[in-house]
Amino acid sequence: MPRPLSIPPVLKFRRWWLLLLLTLTPFGAGSVMAASSLSLIYSGNLDGELEPCGCSEAGDLGGLKRRATLLDQLRAENPQLVVISSGGLLHVEGSGDRLKSEYILSGFKRLGYDAIGLQWRDLALGSAQVLEAGLPWVASNWHDDSLPVSRLIERGEARIAFFSWLDPQQSPLQQMQGSHTLVDGDVAGLHRALRQAKADGAITVLATELPLKLAASGLGLEDVDILIQRSAYEEYGEPSLQGKTLVLQPGSRGMRLGRVDLTLADGRIESWRHAVLPMPDTIADAQKMRGWYEDYNAAVKAAYLKRVELRKQREQGQSPFVGEEVCQTCHQAAYKVWSGSDHAIAYDDLEAVGKSFDPACIQCHVVGFDKPGGFVDMSMTGHLMGVQCESCHGAGRAHVEAQGKVSLPNSDWDKEKMCAQCHTQPHSPGFVFDSYWPKIRH
Ligand code: HEC
Ligand code: HEC
Numbered sequence: 001m002p003r004p005l006s007i008p009p010v011l012k013f014r015r016w017w018l019l020l021l022l023t024l025t026p027f028g029a030g031s032v033m034a035a036s037s038l039s040l041i042y043s044g045n046l047d048g049e050l051e052p053c054g055c056s057e058a059g060d061l062g063g064l065k066r067r068a069t070l071l072d073q074l075r076a077e078n079p080q081l082v083v084i085s086s087g088g089l090l091h092v093e094g095s096g097d098r099l100k101s102e103y104i105l106s107g108f109k110r111l112g113y114d115a116i117g118l119q120w121r122d123l124a125l126g127s128a129q130v131l132e133a134g135l136p137w138v139a140s141n142w143h144d145d146s147l148p149v150s151r152l153i154e155r156g157e158a159r160i161a162f163f164s165w166l167d168p169q170q171s172p173l174q175q176m177q178g179s180h181t182l183v184d185g186d187v188a189g190l191h192r193a194l195r196q197a198k199a200d201g202a203i204t205v206l207a208t209e210l211p212l213k214l215a216a217s218g219l220g221l222e223d224v225d226i227l228i229q230r231s232a233y234e235e236y237g238e239p240s241l242q243g244k245t246l247v248l249q250p251g252s253r254g255m256r257l258g259r260v261d262l263t264l265a266d267g268r269i270e271s272w273r274h275a276v277l278p279m280p281d282t283i284a285d286a287q288k289m290r291g292w293y294e295d296y297n298a299a300v301k302a303a304y305l306k307r308v309e310l311r312k313q314r315e316q317g318q319s320p321f322v323g324e325e326v327c328q329t330c331h332q333a334a335y336k337v338w339s340g341s342d343h344a345i346a347y348d349d350l351e352a353v354g355k356s357f358d359p360a361c362i363q364c365h366v367v368g369f370d371k372p373g374g375f376v377d378m379s380m381t382g383h384l385m386g387v388q389c390e391s392c393h394g395a396g397r398a399h400v401e402a403q404g405k406v407s408l409p410n411s412d413w414d415k416e417k418m419c420a421q422c423h424t425q426p427h428s429p430g431f432v433f434d435s436y437w438p439k440i441r442h
């Protein structure tokens with residue numbers, strides 16, 4: 001049995017990208033059945049890395065444009081190739097990440113993956129966006145049938161059934177008020193589906209973010225031929241065996257792809273060979289990704305220019321909103337009441353549940369979202385976070401500049417109409433003006 005080749009600590013990727021971690025490991029005694037072979041390309045957490053920044057050579061690996069080229073090359077060599085991902089494509093933190101995420105989803109579509117596991121981070125744009133992305137997602141314990149329990153990939157004689165398990169404990173929606181659960185914890189259902197796939201002669205693959213020990217104890221791996229565990233590092237891990245299950249650990253940030261060449265007999269893995277394929281800049285960008293990439297850059301630029309425009313307006317004092325601190329100077333009593341109310345911490349509460357980037361949430365938790373001169377993000381418009389004076393009274397610049405002699409835009413509004421902008425049935429089911437108003441009267 002050959003030993004794994006060791007790689008030098010600093011790899012000169014330009015020359016060596018094809019000569020990598022090679023392991024040949026027989027699984028046990030040879031079978032009498034006729035063997036077939038199957039090549040699997042696998043990847044894990046892209047974590048929002050649409051492309052490498054290219055600031056240093058060592059970090060200049062990966063990106064969807066090179067991945068498209070490499071996959072096309074590999075498919076040309078072997079049209080039977082199976083290409084799967086354990087998911088975790090997105091990483092959404094700031095407002096700019098939304099745009100990138102949308103392009104990652106549309107870019108990934110062009111790569112022709114056979115199956116992609118769903119991870120919680122992929123839902124950062126909302127589940128609707130993910131479902132509509134047209135990608136071959138799999139979520140074996142999704143709460144309804146809008147996502148498949150598994151995907152069957154057929155290549156000649158070989159069949160692969162791909163499963164993916166989302167840990168309900170890690171749901172970001174867990175602490176959110178009134179939110180429903182998106183997954184169930186039906187481990188028995190997973191077992192039944194895995195067993196059925198084995199009975200149908202498929203090789204079963206399960207992707208999950210659960211650590212290996214928990215996956216083994218919590219989910220059970222009896223009917224799992226290949227477990228893809230979470231990517232913890234940029235580097236791919238060496239495959240290992242857990243009982244009879246081959247455990248793969250993909251690297252993160254999309255810098256490399258993993259490859260396992262399997263020898264199959266009787267619906268089981270007999271032996272495997274493992275290789276890691278990095279994607280340095282010697283791999284040309286795929287021609288077919290060109291239009292997509294140009295659109296992406298144009299969209300990023302347009303968003304940037306819009307921000308610059310907003311910033312200019314603000315610096316020239318053109319935003320009609322001024323923020324609570326300005327109101328405080330003349331209305332200290334009202335300010336004091338407001339600053340002790342929950343309205344003042346409405347944005348912090350959004351951050352606490354990890355949703356301060358989601359426009360569908362932000363709109364009611366800040367001042368003037370989507371209005372000219374209103375809240376954009378924390379770095380640009382931090383003075384407009386939370387539900388403030390101007391959320392109810394309307395933009396106050398004209399009032400301030402006139403020392404109070406110009407009344408506020410909403411001064412003729414019904415009080416209840418002010419509240420109804422946000423205290424809607426789905427978000428504030430218990431809202432009754434007469435009981436709510438006394439809590440914030442000023
Ligand atoms: C239409 C306006 C509106 C939208 C949209 C909205 N919220 Fe709220 N949110 C409210 C109101 C109003 C309350 C106060 C409810 C109450 O106490 O009656 C609230 C309260 C909250 C709280 C505080 C709960 C507590 O226990 O104090 C959190 C957290 C929160 N929302 C998160 C979210 C998230 C996450 C989203 C997006 C998925 C969202 N909100 C979208 C209006 C909205
Ligand atoms: C949640 C909505 C809301 C917020 C937030 C809010 N107000 Fe008000 N404010 C009202 C309502 C409603 C009234 C009562 C109007 C009335 O009685 O007709 C009011 C009354 C006032 C009045 C008194 C008007 C009068 O004739 O007595 C002043 C001044 C005022 N608000 C200033 C502020 C300032 C300053 C802030 C921020 C520090 C603030 N408000 C925040 C809703 C709000």
Ligand code: HEC
Pocket residue numbers: 322323324326327328329330331389390393395396397399400403404405406407408411
């Ligand atoms: C430079 C001082 C000053 C600042 C700053 C100021 N106000 Fe006023 N505000 C006044 C004066 C004076 C009045 C009383 C006007 C009157 O009664 O004719 C007033 C009245 C009001 C009223 C009741 C009358 C109306 O038009 O609805 C509200 C509400 C109000 N202010 C809200 C605000 C808010 C919100 C801000 C911040 C955006 C703010 N004010 C900033 C001076 C100020």
Ligand code: HEC
Pocket residue numbers: 342343345346347349350363364365366387391392415416418419420421422423433436437439440
């Ligand atoms: C711009 C959106 C918005 C408007 C307008 C608004 N609210 Fe709210 N309100 C919220 C949000 C968001 C929260 C939850 C804040 C938190 O806890 O993070 C909230 C919370 C509250 C709470 C605290 C709830 C509790 O149980 O302690 C009261 C009271 C309240 N609002 C009253 C009012 C009244 C009365 C009005 C109208 C005069 C009003 N709000 C207008 C968004 C709004």
